[in-house]
Amino acid sequence: MTGGYFNPDWRAKVTVPVKRVGDHWEFFYGGDVPVREGTLGELTINADGITDEDFRKRVSQELVIKILHEGARLHVALSDQSKKGARVGKWPEVFPPSVPPGTTRFECVTLGPSKPKSRQMDLVTVVEPGGLWLKLKGLERTELVGSTVLMPSGFATQNAISLNHALTLLSQAYETHRISNTGNVYTRLFYEEPGGRWFPLNDLREGVQAVGERKLLNDTWQHVEQVLGWRPTSPKKGKRK
16 A cells, blocks of 8 residues: 555565675675565665765766746645535646546646745755756655745635645645645646646656656656666555555
């Protein structure tokens, strides 16, 4: 299970301590690591243990790419129960993929100006207009960093300080049945491709191998490949609940 939903790709995993011996890895307490040919895993080591400086830089460098500009719209998926499960308000013309179960409403927000003081300013050398950035650190972490957010017209609070804050405000307004008004911005916020279709932000973060016309996603991750020399992947991880 992951995120409260069934994950068909979930497999039990174990952590195995290993030690480099000669030209191969051995079980820390002695002997080979008996796994099938082609088995995939992740190796976590101290960076100063890497003897090739160029390789160390490649797997640890940080990369920041601006994906969306200030003024770009995002759709927020919400579970509004005021109509007893019926759709509420205006939806995208083409039904988006990967809409969270229980979604009955979409609200549109807009990326606003940059935050005056935040760690976002550490990502760029020159202060620039707001937007949405893809940030990668080697093969360890991929995240999206956004500017402030302009809430829908007529909303009680006109400005949110982040995507998470915007989602919380909208949830408090329309998901009154929920005890907690937090959520996953990567699965509940949708961006627009040039062709007019909407896709979850998680696609941008993970760089999914898209089929069809996904210019924004493909251009972003082609840039990543050109800089790093490969396309980082985000292995699916599941937790049993």
